[in-house]
């Protein structure tokens with residue numbers, strides 16, 4: 030599967046959802062996740078994300094491993110998103126910030 034990692038938090042650019050052929054993105058208040066049961070590993074979403082938040086599971090770095098579980102855990106709880114929309118209002122301010130896990134709204 031592919032995994033949405035920390036960079037998405039408080040940005041949520043949503044360019045990724047437009048290209049997903051299987052509509053596997055799920056939307057939370059300030060973060061998106063990929064449903065690991067739906068993702069077909071096509072990888073077309075990877076270059077769409079302006080902050081490079083999406084990675085193949087096997088490439089998730091050590092400090093982001095919690096996001097593999099988070100995508101699986103949150104995807105059944107959040108609604109599907111298939112159409113791009115405006116990013117969050119503070120995206121410029123947050124796009125280069127690291128250590129954003131405590132900012133995640135479930």
Ligand code: F3S
Pocket residue numbers: 033036037038040041042043044045046061077078079080081082083
């Ligand atoms: Fe998030 Fe990047 Fe998609 S910021 S909403 S994973 S385009």
